[in-house]
Amino acid sequence: MMMDQKEYRAQVDAVSFSPDFQDRTVARLTGLLEKGAGNRTKRRNLRTGLIAAAAAAVLMAGAYAAAALLGPGEVASRLGYQAIAAALQSEGAVTVNETRTVGDFEVTLMGLVSGGGLTASKSLDDRERDRLVAVLAMTPSDPALLKDYTELDPPLTVTPLAEGYTLHQVNAWSLNACIDSFVEDGVLYWEIDCDNLEPFADHTVYLAVYPGADLYPAKADIFDVSEETGAITVREGKDAALFVLPLDPAKADPQKAQAIVEGLYQPWAHHEGPAPSTSWENE
């Protein structure tokens, strides 16, 4: 048999997938949307009302004052994730309450917890994983900054980073991060969960926050990684916060960390080499 592209395509095309796959998939997604998967409609309404209320309060008072922040468990509960809320209020949760300024926002990492299936994701794949959940509050210097808030174009991006690993290897995308958020009393609350970071705990692990919506920290041109030590720093003149996550080094598992990195990021070694010809023929 000739080894050629045409034959390969013919063999792939001969595989029969369900003819109604697309219809079934759309029907399933639509059904979940109607049931509130993502729960955007309800929260959007809540947000709109609360933003309007906050704006009215500003007009009446003539000044903006941040209200007391919700607790991490309350945030998860408001979002409808009761298991996460319970975990954040359990003994295993860690309270951080550390605040940094990023752009026009005061960002507070309130707390975090790790555990199996703690995720806002509906994906079975995510639900079977060990996850780390962190809750943040972002208070803008001017509440008008949240007037047009949408999760599709957020003012800030949050991502895990780990020293000793590249920005490509450990980030929100590679660790399957899932984010949910809402605005209440002029404060933007974020729940972010990603694959458990405890295996990386023999390194300094960060939750990085930076302006903009670029999910790829390497492309955001904000962080420097030392080639010698693996240390991650915010580039001079750039605006970002690196919250050190208080993970238990005893839970570090370098082999598992490596497996996570290799499994989630393309585990392809970076070798230089010539480009091949464009056909299998003539070999």
Add this chain to the structure above:
Amino acid sequence: MTDRRREEELRRMVEAYSPMLLRAALTRVPTPADAEDVVQDVFLCVLTRQPRFRDGEHEKAWLLRAALNRASNLRRARRDHAPLEEAAGAAPEKPDYGPLLSAVRALPETYSAVIHLYYYEGYSIKEIARLLALPAPTVGTRLARGRERLRKLLKEENI
């Protein structure tokens, strides 16, 4: 975005990307039904996570990488559970793929994705590099080594 618009957006993505994602997933999982599970799970992730795509290229790359990653996970899970399923007589029947497709599927994942994207989808090395977030020379090397392995595999099978 209203639910109606989200529904339309999801429908557009399912229609535009399903065929490519199913084919890519099939290079890693045992059966077409597994590939369908993988791709449905990817779209479920889009629904629940609402990832922010910069443009069409970013969207396609995200979906493709998500599908390949999930297919890898499923393949590992199937491999881990295979002895139990076989013992229980519940192992899924493996389809009879053509010899070239079987050979590509038998390649390490590091090579099969590049080979498939290049030879089936017709992407250039530069395009594959962008899709998989790899340096172009790496894609070139993977393609060359994948082809070499394929040639050996097919020779062993007398094809």
